[in-house]
Amino acid sequence: MAQVLEFKLPDLGEGLTEAEIVRWLVEVGDVVAIDQPVVEVETAKAMVEVPCPYGGVVTARFGEEGTELPVGAPLLTVAVGAAEGSSGSAPSPSSSLPSSPSSGSGTESSGGSGNVLVGYGTGAPAARRRRIRPDRLDRAVAEAPVSVAPVVAAPVAEVLVAEAPVHEGPVPVVSPLVRRLARQHDIDLRRLAGSGPDGLILRADVDRAIRTVEETAAATARVQTPVAAVVAAPNGVAAASDAERIPLRGVRGAVADKLSRSRTEIPDATCWVDADATELMAVRAAMNAATGPSAGPKVSVLALLARICTAALARFPELNATVDTAAREIVRLPGVHLGFAAQTERGLVVPVVRDAHTRNAESIGAEIARLTELARTGKLSPAQLTGGTFTLNNYGVFGVDGSTPIINHPEAAMLGVGRIMAKPWVHRGELAVRQVVQLSLTFDHRVCDGGTAGGFLRYVADCVEQPAVLLRTL
Structure with missing residues (x-):
């Protein structure tokens, strides 16, 4: 049986705490090899191609191009199958990858890469890489015990809608940080579709919902405000409502x-x-x-x-x-x-x-x-x-x-x-x-x-x- 493993944004060193997604190098459904670059990110110091320590099928990507992610936030998930035995037997769970990219396991069962960036990957020499046939990868994705919705495949506007069904029973949230963030921005978690395992609501889901609300409010304000109107900026400086605002981020x-x-x-x-x-x-x-x-x-x-x-x-x-x-x-x-x-x-x-x-x-x-x-x-x-x-x-x-x-x-x-x-x-x-x-x-x-x-x-x-x-x- 296959595993769906989550690859998080690694620590890129030099005290950097966040990075901006510049360009995705893979799509949902693509087959990736161990150490294959999957995303190009820009930190405050340099442009970096981030390799994935897992080989398998990309089942989800987290974050659009231009999105800033903190170190440790999910980047993508990969469905990883087991090695094909010499007798053509079914894949063995013991040969699958560790469930955490930062586990640092050096056992023979680990399929993680030995070529690491700071803060993730294996700490020992890389185990023998296993090649998985496409037909077994297709079956691995179908049999994967964790179901993760491809985040980028769905429009952002679908994440939070007024007509969304309300969760019955406990809301699938385990992080106090996620609850506090939702409470601070008046986000109803019962109407939020989680992208984590078994519908778990992640911080990325709340962040997307916040952006959706803010973008909707901004669009409404633009419609209601004349183009020539002058508004007061947060720092007290008068600025035209159609003035261009450029985020101070990256380099x-x-x-x-x-x-x-x-x-x-x-x-x-x-x-x-x-x-x-x-x-x-x-x-x-x-x-x-x-x-x-x-x-x-x-x-x-x-x-x-x-x-x-x-x-x-x-x-x-x-x-x-x-x-x-x-x-x-x-x-x-x-x-x-x-x-x-x-x-x-x-x-x-x-x-x-x-x-x-x-x-x-x-x-x-x-x-x-x-x-x-x-x-x-x-x-x-x-x-x-x-x-x-x-x-x-x-x-x-x-x-x-x-x-x-x-x-x-x-x-x-x-x-x-x-x-x-x-x-x-x-x-x-x-x-x-x-x-x-x-x-x-x-x-x-x-x-x-x-x-x-x-x-x-x-x-x-x-x-x-x-x-x-x-x-x-x-």
Whole structure:
């Protein structure tokens, strides 16, 4: 006999508590293999394809595309059959999968995958995978002891209707949280169709009912309110009733939270300087013009600036730090994990070059190029977006000269770089046309004073104007 197993949204690591369904990769009725990606979700840090640790027939999906689900919420259910015996006997219950994706069972009877994400799957090497014939899968679904309605197959509006029959006897709810949520939103559980085993009412059912009520109320309000009317927003700001509202969630929401926290907690200050980058551009051109087996790949301006930053942080370690507000301590960090701001279609992300202080310009440039490509395709992992100790922000790519960047919390400083452009400049006592760039340093005034910040920025500017200064200190 088959089992219908529930696969829940796993813990994706890095302290993430929720994810948004971007795209379903399977339909109800599809046959899935162990470790096959079944859904693409977006967290506050990255886009992730989630593999299912079970093999079988998808009997239900929970959540439409665009829905946010908390970690531990049901994603889908899979009807799993037993392995086919050599004599063609009926499937054996002892060879079926464990009933919980987080059980971590490592017994031979477990069919769970050994390739796990944080918080689910098996803890031991994967058991031998069993191939189930389609005809046995069809019979497994028919014989499954747990009946689960395909959630996505039914319109949302059918979840809660005024004419729905009232439950007789006890309402099939076991969770106090579900009861409290329904009570807070005036949802009559007796008129709710449960999508869990044996009609059990789950939190997802109540959430859908709440959304249905809210959408109905909103549609009614739109019909009754003139288009030109002006309403008061919850924050007291007047807004047209037809104004577009964009939820702050996913990457955009994470950026908003981090920037708000930075401005709330960090007493930041900014200093800036114009630097003559003509010599730096000439050195880069000479590097990239070199030929022969030792020439290596091309070096970008960003890679050179990153290498200059690591040298400057070695001289001014006060800026490679963070502040422990609870302990009222400045924590100076031993290594430089250099973040760099990258604008993508999904928003602003800051990939991190690990151990940048141990790399040369060529190595840093190669890592920046690799991480930039992952950012462009939305394949950066959460670990590649966290743990930075200092950030380099090249906003010159947007054609602007200067900015006062916001520190990437919980770091202590960020160096901003404007566009490099030809400007009149006094060079060796004469007016000349030079390649000039504006550098701006925003720093946490708790970790150092203006003298330290100015010394850091001046050293960076000196290396830009005279690259031999950097060579002398290598």
